[in-house]
Amino acid sequence: xxxxxxxxxxxxxxxxxxxxxxxxxxxxxxxxxxxxxxxxxxxxxxxxxxxxxxxxxxxxxxxxxxxxxxxxxxxxxxxxxxxxxxxxxxxxxxxxxxxxxxxxxxxxxxxxxxxxxxxxxxxxxxxxxx
Numbered sequence: 001x002x003x004x005x006x007x008x009x010x011x012x013x014x015x016x017x018x019x020x021x022x023x024x025x026x027x028x029x030x031x032x033x034x035x036x037x038x039x040x041x042x043x044x045x046x047x048x049x050x051x052x053x054x055x056x057x058x059x060x061x062x063x064x065x066x067x068x069x070x071x072x073x074x075x076x077x078x079x080x081x082x083x084x085x086x087x088x089x090x091x092x093x094x095x096x097x098x099x100x101x102x103x104x105x106x107x108x109x110x111x112x113x114x115x116x117x118x119x120x121x122x123x124x125x126x127x128x129x130x
Contacts, residue, residue, distance in 0.1 A: 020054070027056040028127045034096055037122070040088050042066045042108050043100035044077040051100055051126060052078050063095060064088045086115045096122040 033039065041048060041057060044065040051057050065077045066085040075082045083091070089112065097112065099105045105125055112121055 024054045024056065027051065027054060029056070029098065029124050030127050031124060033058065033061075033098070033124055034122060036061070038063045038092055038095040039098055040064055040066055040092055040095045041080075041098045041100050042085065044069075044072050044075075044082045045101070047102040048077070048100040056126065057098065057100070063092050066097075085111065089116055089121070093119070096124060098124045098126070100126060 039058065039061040041062055041064075044067040048057065048065065052059060059078055059080070062078070062080050065080055065082045066088045067073065067082050068085060070084075072082045073084050088095075089097075097108070099108045101108060109123055112123070
């Protein structure tokens, strides 16, 4: 194949950058996160990794990732500790929880109520256009 015309590469880079920005802007956290409160992210899998890559998760506010998979606990994810959900919730009683699981994210609310009955916890969910 012949090399692309000189103008093609900058145009392609510009197009890809614009697509990434539109994808980032389409992802919303609902309800919006509260001010400066610490953040626990429930889920340390590919969904969270994708959202981190799109700057949808404010990593500077994340104190830990919560994950029920024993093989992930004790590891780090994006430089933050991965802990069992009960441990993270206990260690950070004032933290908000951002749910980043791809399958049935609202089941996490029931799990949190089971772990800490009667404790009010601010839950937030990722939404994106379908």
